[in-house]
Amino acid sequence: MASALIFSLFSLLIIPSQSPQAEAASANTNGVKSVCIIGSGIGGSSVAHFLRQYSSDPSLPSVGDIRIFERNGVVGGRMATVSIAGDTFEAGASILHPKNLHALNFTQFLNLRIKKPSSASFSLGIWDGTQFLFKTLDSNSKFPIFQKILSYTNSLLMFFRYGFSLMRMGSFVENAVDCFSKYYMGFDSRPVFETVEEMLKWAGLFNFTGRTLQEELVDAGLSPLLITELVTVITRINYGQSVSISGLAGAVSLAGSGGGLWSIEGGNWQIAAGLVNHSDVVMHLHEEIESISHLQGFYELNSTKGNSYSCEVTVVASPLDELNIRFSPPISIPARKLQHTYTTFVRGLLKPEYFGRNSVSEIPELVGTIEAPDLPFSSISVLKKYSEKDMTYKIFSRKPMADALLDHIFSVRKETVRINWGAYPHYNAPEVFAPFMLDGLHLYYVNAFENAASTMETSAVAAENIARLILSRFSGQVPSRSSGLKSSTTGGEFLHLDL
Ligand SMILES: Cc1cc2nc3c(=O)[nH]c(=O)nc-3n(C[C@H](O)[C@H](O)[C@H](O)COP(=O)(O)OP(=O)(O)OC[C@H]3O[C@@H](n4cnc5c(N)ncnc54)[C@H](O)[C@@H]3O)c2cc1C
Incomplete structure (x- = not known):
């Protein structure tokens, strides 16, 4: 509790x-x-x-x-960029969901340009501190047909490891996204809310805040393997926390790992x-x-x-x-x-030996981690590849990444930028x-x-x-039934016009 x-x-x-x-x-x-x-x-x-x-x-x-x-x-605020070695990257909030309608409307209204992630599939590895528990395939080929085959192969690999639990996870997220979409309904059918609880109850989301993500996913029929590996990787990346965050924060976090994500150019x-x-x-x-x-x-x-x-x-x-x-x-x-997330940007090159590999090309572009003691980071991802020996990386961690630790993980470090975010609530269902x-x-x-x-x-x-x-x-007007005005409160002290 x-x-x-x-x-x-x-x-x-x-x-x-x-x-x-x-x-x-x-x-x-x-x-x-x-x-x-x-x-x-x-x-x-x-x-x-x-x-x-x-x-x-x-x-x-x-x-x-x-x-x-x-x-x-x-x-x-937390939408901010960072410049490293002449390039600019998102330092805080990076990605938007395709069903984020306010953000989409703002983008259109303000004439901003949408940036879609690269169509080339990126490789993912789940690291436990000593070995990769799971790793998708990677290829340098830029041919679209090859990329498509690679993407199907990686989906199959995921399916072999996690089975039908993946579909159950998809349904869990879809249900939460559908409930959230009610907040875009017109004024006639959507009341004004005086409290967060009312707002969540009205959309059918409140119960997701009462239990942990783990409890919700076990009830939804997900396997322990999927929860302790892929789901944990995602919650650690998106909220720096484990699957003990609330079911709702977890569903939002999982939604942020799906397809069609975008950002502003x-x-x-x-x-x-x-x-x-x-x-x-x-x-x-x-x-x-x-x-x-x-x-x-x-x-x-x-x-x-x-x-x-x-x-x-x-x-x-x-x-x-x-x-x-x-x-x-x-x-x-x-x-x-607040959960503090330390975001460290490094222009340089990872050490393959740290990951038990012979060459950097064998390290996945996104290394996610499970909950294991002494793991010093939540994720390391490639933001930009300048050459096989020169890349910009983004690291999320729960504690600051000291120079000595970075030197243990990187063979080359041309530039390092660190940000300590009071990032989001430490969720507690x-x-x-x-x-x-x-x-x-x-x-x-x-x-x-x-x-x-x-x-x-x-x-x-x-x-x-x-x-x-x-x-x-x-x-200052009192809503009345005959005028068709609605309030989210029944007999409350403050009555609202339904705007
Ligand atoms: C590392 C990181 C990654 C994230 N990734 C994503 C993502 O991919 N997608 C996503 O949708 N969300 C993401 N988020 C969450 C998202 O950034 C926040 O939920 C959202 O931006 C919060 O916006 P806000 O306006 O409510 O608060 P903020 O952006 O925090 O704005 C509050 C502002 O108030 C100012 N302020 C505070 N006190 C005072 C004062 N006393 N006087 C004057 N000004 C004051 C602050 O300086 C700040 O600019 C991420 C957050 C972090 C930190």
């Missing part, structure tokens, strides 16, 4: 002058005067985008100024940049918010630059777990740890969720949804719901 430790960030010192219900009901029915968003990743930029898009409907509240605060000098961060540029936003780069105080009907945000801003609505679009923002009055959210509305008023939290799963698309989906939640609560 996950510990549902509720912690209070600061003791309750200031009591709001009105009850939350009274203040929400008395919200300005002429519109939202000002919105402050903390964080310019896909979550924060999507909130701005959807607020602008939806408020252009004259029947909905208008939205005045939108400010986005970003402590870094660039937008994008030139870097995924351009989605955030484009949304910010098209949303009539005042962007404050290099401005870190250190305190948020609720005063009479507005929030006062103070930054480390000594500036102060007033906003009617405030949206936190960053995980709060490692931040030191002071809230007044204090907020209370469940304790959550059954998951407990922070509220979307941190104070019951107009302080919102996009990354409450990250306990369900952490991806660019899940952030956009949560952001879209928050934009609707803000507008529906500002409309």
Whole structure:
């Protein structure tokens, strides 16, 4: 059982002058005067985008100024690139699923170019620290027909090792993806959600957060071999964690290993940049918010630059777990740890001896690992092959890769770049969720949804719901059956228009 430790960030010192219900009901029915968003990743930029898009409907509240605060000098957050030896690679969020509809719409809206992975099949090896437990075939031939034959042969090899469990894994993932697709339904059939739990229950995803991936997959009839090898390799690559993550985070992670994956030519961060540029936003780069105080009907945000801003609505679009923002009055959210993923980029060449091979060409392009003590990395993959003796690699690990360790694994190292990401939640089924509305008023939290799963698309989906939640609560109208308006709450204190 996950510990549902509720912690209070600061003791309750200031009591709001009105009850939350009274203040929400008395919200300005002429519109939202000002919105402050903390964080310019896909979550924060999507909130701005959807607020602008939806408020252009004259029947909905208008939205005045939108400010986005970003402590870094660039937008994008965990969508970031790294340059190594003159080439640029994704350093954080790299791939999108073909059914990530918000990301696809943003790409089209912003005129960005889609980058598809190379059609040539890449080789995979599952390493246990001493030997490859499984290895697909590799070939240098670039002939499409040869690549096709190779791909079929590798599928057969997989089937011989894991059997029909592979199909059961596919069905498990497909079911979760289908449930998630409900978040793209129109306003008529999709309520506005006040809590993450409601949102997940409505889509049929909540139960997946109550049990571990391992429990879900055993029940789905997967063999222990598939779970301890291929599934583990995937969860270690995508979330740096074992199959004890929740079933939902696991399903999302497995979906991220299928076919048709894509990214944005030139870097995924351009989605955030484009949304910010098209949303009539005042962007404050290099401005870190250190305190948020609720005063009479507005929030006062103070930054480390000594500036102060007033906003009617405030949206936190960053995980709060490692931040030191002071809230007044204090907020209370469940304790959550972030999983740190160390991403190391090396331009150089692997040592074949480290993998018990005679030549580098015998090392698979993607080396994934199982859960074994003392394994120093989760995966090593080739990002770019300049020649047989010169490549750029990406390594994921749970601990920093020290120079001595890298020298043990690499025979040549021309350049090394290290990034320590507070990457995603350390998943712990059954998951407990922070509220979307941190104070019951107009302080919102996009990354409450990250306990369900952490991806660019899940952030956009949560952001879209928050934009609707803000507008529906500002409309000040009570939904009625006869008008066909719907709320996700039954008899709740805050009633929503179905936007
Ligand atoms: C190594 C790695 C690989 C990943 N791979 C994938 C992948 O392949 N596909 C995928 O879909 N997802 C992937 N993810 C997950 C994905 O990156 C995140 O789920 C998503 O980008 C989160 O976006 P966000 O906007 O919610 O948060 P963030 O991107 O973290 O944005 C929050 C922003 O808030 C800023 N901020 C924080 N505090 C303050 C403050 N006090 N004042 C001002 N600004 C502040 C931060 O600087 C940051 O820019 C990966 C993540 C990592 C780390």
